Amino acid sequence: MRKLILATILLLAPLMIGWTISWDKVTTYTDGSTITDDNVVYDIFQNGTQIGNGLADNSLLLSVQRGNTYTYIARTRTVRQGTVSDNSAPFVWTWATGKAGAPGQLRVAP
Secondary structure, three states, rough: OOOHHHHHHHOOOOEEEEEEEOOOOOEEOOOEEEEEOOOOOEEEEEEEEEEEEEEOOOOOEEEEOOOOEEEEEEEEOOOOOOEOOOOOOEEEEEEEOOOOOOOOOOOOOO
8 A cells, every 4th residue: 555655646746746826915005004903814816716715824835737827816805804905916827847857978888
């Protein structure tokens, strides 16, 4: 069983790698005044699907696949007041398919 689990991990590891998306913390209201009377949380969307709900931190670990394009949108919510910000501008990111590096140290032996 351990060999099967290890083989599965080794097969999927090149396809699924954890990347982190992060953003600037929101510390002011739209009028420019400092947020001191409430807590701010973040909602994150990947390709229209919510993947982070009420995050207190300003980053999120993602699972993405090589060769795919993703569109991320974030918004802010105040906890006590319950107000929701406008959505951020979409951030589009593609993890390139990539190719293997060229072989090195060629040699000819007798």
